[in-house]
Amino acid sequence: MTMNVIGKPVARVDGRDKVTGRALYAAEFNQSNQAYAVIVNATVGLGRITGIDQAAVAKMPGVLSVLSHLNAPKLAYRPHKGSIDPKTGERLHVLQDEAVRFHGQPVALIVAETLDSAERAAAALRITYEAQRPIIDIADPDARAIVPESGRDHTRGDAEAAFANAPVNLKASYDIARENHNPMEPHATVAVWKGDKLTLWSKSQYVVNEQAEIAAIFGIPLENVQVICPFIGGAFGTSLRTWSHVTLAAMAARVTQRPVKLALTRKQMFFTTGHRPRTLQHVAIGATQDGKLTSLIHEGTGETSRYEQFSEALVASSSYLVSCPNVTTRYRLAALDTGTPVFMRGPGEASGVFALESALDELSYKLNIDPIELRRRNEPKLDEGVNKPFSSRSLIRCYDVGAERFQWLNRMPQPRSMLDGRLRIGIGVASATYPAYQAQSSARVRLLASGIAEVEVAASDMGPGTYTSMTQVAAETLGLPIDKVRFSLGRSDFPPAPSHGGSWTMASVGSAIRAACISVLEEAKKRPSTDRPLEATATTQRDAGVAGRFSMHAFGAVFAEVAIDPDVGTIRVRRALGVYGAGRIINPLLATSQCTGGMIGGIGMALMERTVLDRRDGRPVNAHMADYLMPVNLDTPKIEVQFVDEVDPHVNPLGVKGLGEIALVGMAPAIANAVFHATGKRIRRLPILLEDMLHA
Amino acid sequence: MSDDKYWDDARGDVDIASTRALSRRSVLQLAGAVTASTTIPEAFANTTPAAAPTPAAAIAAKVSFSVNGVRHSLELDPRQSLLDVMRERLELTGTKKGCNQGACGACTILVNGKRIVSCLTLAAMHSGAEITTIEGLASNGDLHPVQEAFIKHEGFQCGYCTPGQIISAVGCIAEGHAGSAEEIQFWMSGNICRCGAYPGICAAVADAAGRN
Ligand code: FES
Ligand code: FES
Numbered sequence: 001m002t003m004n005v006i007g008k009p010v011a012r013v014d015g016r017d018k019v020t021g022r023a024l025y026a027a028e029f030n031q032s033n034q035a036y037a038v039i040v041n042a043t044v045g046l047g048r049i050t051g052i053d054q055a056a057v058a059k060m061p062g063v064l065s066v067l068s069h070l071n072a073p074k075l076a077y078r079p080h081k082g083s084i085d086p087k088t089g090e091r092l093h094v095l096q097d098e099a100v101r102f103h104g105q106p107v108a109l110i111v112a113e114t115l116d117s118a119e120r121a122a123a124a125l126r127i128t129y130e131a132q133r134p135i136i137d138i139a140d141p142d143a144r145a146i147v148p149e150s151g152r153d154h155t156r157g158d159a160e161a162a163f164a165n166a167p168v169n170l171k172a173s174y175d176i177a178r179e180n181h182n183p184m185e186p187h188a189t190v191a192v193w194k195g196d197k198l199t200l201w202s203k204s205q206y207v208v209n210e211q212a213e214i215a216a217i218f219g220i221p222l223e224n225v226q227v228i229c230p231f232i233g234g235a236f237g238t239s240l241r242t243w244s245h246v247t248l249a250a251m252a253a254r255v256t257q258r259p260v261k262l263a264l265t266r267k268q269m270f271f272t273t274g275h276r277p278r279t280l281q282h283v284a285i286g287a288t289q290d291g292k293l294t295s296l297i298h299e300g301t302g303e304t305s306r307y308e309q310f311s312e313a314l315v316a317s318s319s320y321l322v323s324c325p326n327v328t329t330r331y332r333l334a335a336l337d338t339g340t341p342v343f344m345r346g347p348g349e350a351s352g353v354f355a356l357e358s359a360l361d362e363l364s365y366k367l368n369i370d371p372i373e374l375r376r377r378n379e380p381k382l383d384e385g386v387n388k389p390f391s392s393r394s395l396i397r398c399y400d401v402g403a404e405r406f407q408w409l410n411r412m413p414q415p416r417s418m419l420d421g422r423l424r425i426g427i428g429v430a431s432a433t434y435p436a437y438q439a440q441s442s443a444r445v446r447l448l449a450s451g452i453a454e455v456e457v458a459a460s461d462m463g464p465g466t467y468t469s470m471t472q473v474a475a476e477t478l479g480l481p482i483d484k485v486r487f488s489l490g491r492s493d494f495p496p497a498p499s500h501g502g503s504w505t506m507a508s509v510g511s512a513i514r515a516a517c518i519s520v521l522e523e524a525k526k527r528p529s530t531d532r533p534l535e536a537t538a539t540t541q542r543d544a545g546v547a548g549r550f551s552m553h554a555f556g557a558v559f560a561e562v563a564i565d566p567d568v569g570t571i572r573v574r575r576a577l578g579v580y581g582a583g584r585i586i587n588p589l590l591a592t593s594q595c596t597g598g599m600i601g602g603i604g605m606a607l608m609e610r611t612v613l614d615r616r617d618g619r620p621v622n623a624h625m626a627d628y629l630m631p632v633n634l635d636t637p638k639i640e641v642q643f644v645d646e647v648d649p650h651v652n653p654l655g656v657k658g659l660g661e662i663a664l665v666g667m668a669p670a671i672a673n674a675v676f677h678a679t680g681k682r683i684r685r686l687p688i689l690l691e692d693m694l695h696a
Numbered sequence: 697m698s699d700d701k702y703w704d705d706a707r708g709d710v711d712i713a714s715t716r717a718l719s720r721r722s723v724l725q726l727a728g729a730v731t732a733s734t735t736i737p738e739a740f741a742n743t744t745p746a747a748a749p750t751p752a753a754a755i756a757a758k759v760s761f762s763v764n765g766v767r768h769s770l771e772l773d774p775r776q777s778l779l780d781v782m783r784e785r786l787e788l789t790g791t792k793k794g795c796n797q798g799a800c801g802a803c804t805i806l807v808n809g810k811r812i813v814s815c816l817t818l819a820a821m822h823s824g825a826e827i828t829t830i831e832g833l834a835s836n837g838d839l840h841p842v843q844e845a846f847i848k849h850e851g852f853q854c855g856y857c858t859p860g861q862i863i864s865a866v867g868c869i870a871e872g873h874a875g876s877a878e879e880i881q882f883w884m885s886g887n888i889c890r891c892g893a894y895p896g897i898c899a900a901v902a903d904a905a906g907r908n
Contacts, residue, residue: 021789022790024702025856029703030789184891201702266794462854465853593853624795625797636895
């Protein structure tokens, strides 16, 4: 029996909790007798601590404990690398020695009776340092270049020779600023020890990894740690890893033997909880006169810290997005005196596709070929990087649907040819892509005699609507109405789920739920009349055969129209359209929101967002929500999202490809390409600023 | 969702209502208002450090205001923001702290009917005020029209900016600033939504404004 709830615009099942303030986020699990911890951060960018006047602050009203490397407990820091942690390097050991590796590193911790007393003591704590000049600029000649151990270079044919022989060629360099995720909810942890058992109410996109990481750090058995996180106030990647503040909250609770709440300030969110690394990229393209690519060289360097190698798929999409016989991609890292970056929405692809899609746009003008036509001429029949067919690929269909809907043909092809009064108008387009991953996940389903189905997975919902869409999957598979399904997530003692990122939650967790539902139904057939609850647990992962046979990615075409005021240089996105081929859409209402939000994030990347570091000491100078600009309501254009029908029988049993990442990929190049169309100025550095538009 | 499933572990055998009530009292005491004997719940008493809690502030301000129709008379550290008093003292955690810098709007509440960012104002300045937070909008279980409209129009994703957006929307409509889509966008731009739910927020405000 099927209820046909998959594919329906079901309203959010947690909507009422969210609009009434009843949904509880980590910092809101107040405990009785709770104390407050506040982190003190290093004010130098590199060096060592020479003195801390702890005694003076310890006497301040309400202060329970002052911790630093001088007196903090020595922690076990057993080896542990979750799937989300860099494979190379070693995580920061917090308050374990006097070394300062980057500006903002936690160097002391105040625990006090109230938040105000803790904050006041933190501000009063005097620390002296021996400081050195940190290297914080990826372009600094002293920055150490690393060939990442994750090795992502790709070569086919002879791209250098083909470039030299190409009838038409172009070379360009791109510089994309460091960004911070800046979710609305700051990181927070409430830690409670009961004997040797630790409970953490903690903002996390990966509760089972947080459990394992904290158990390893404190040297205690896994089962002694419980991590709980029913709601996440946005994260976009910043809560994938377990950062040092979680350790500090648990440490403070252990030292004071009190429940402790630790929430980061907005400023601290720029220090220790990851960032989208700044990237420098070079693209060289060779082509025939009729626009067929003969050579593509894409090199990129991303920031990492000195103590860990963070790597992402920066140049990977250049091996499969366009057809080209001669391709070389190279990925390098620059080790800097900063905290370790982390995945941020559309990691790698968002930056890499910007470079490639800007270069392709540039080529289209050079050849006088319509930008969409250029993509059409270079559409591959299979993934030429791995020589496998795509499980499905609807890129050209996305362009066709989008071109019609966005009235592409009304666009005048010449740059600087469209005006609206005194405003310069530009219309641009770009491809988007992101891999369709699936990771191992488990799920448990319990059918109660009352007719209710309880479904449990240690998954997360940072906003896309996991609660709702998983309820739909379970309801559909079990043949139950939505309101008979109780779906719970966000506890580390539930069946494990993979990290909530990489657009794989539906593919992974949804597949596990579906499998568990199918086996509980089989169980029900065997025992048709029973009062006892029926329970089934299932674990699923990607079919190895399918993974060997197919290349699996989502694709999309993104359109943007900008209006530029030539006198003051303001750039406004007036309308935007994203058309995606992303497999089956479980809930069009949620999917549309998710894509709209991603596209708005892309507007931020294109026109606003950058974390600026002071060269002298690595201090983020705009660590403030008024100075780190992000799109507000008035920046939002008329945005439309459309999904092309795409049935992918291979990718996973649900036929879904994921949306969270691809929604941001493609927006920035579409905007930059529109800016070129409006002004004739090719801006290769993000964000595009007012001053870039002077004399536009 | 926000049910007991997510509370149980550390509570042990202490029931939720008394724990949280005690929590309020102990925080009150620690803020320097009360000097009475211990209010630490028994379940945790054995883990309490030996030293008696030190009063957090030498001076206390007396404030009395009403929140969602309930009168509160408090003695508090005069340096505490209205936001921290809501969240850490009165346990009205529906009001969110996004930046504590007056730049995001997550902490928006209504004070005497006017929307303000509660992180940038001291609680001690609001004696006699009538305050409305997200917890006070629904009446007898019936959602406020703005709350309903936010659900209907997908005015949120993660939900963290949502209480601030909704309170701000109530203010925006009352001010008469919801006359057109552009006006709504302008007057709602003090509330950042990092999830980018702006189109839904605008649709919700327009819908609710039309109904009022
Ligand atoms: S928390 Fe008050 S404006 Fe951001
Ligand atoms: S709903 Fe997530 S920040 Fe607005």
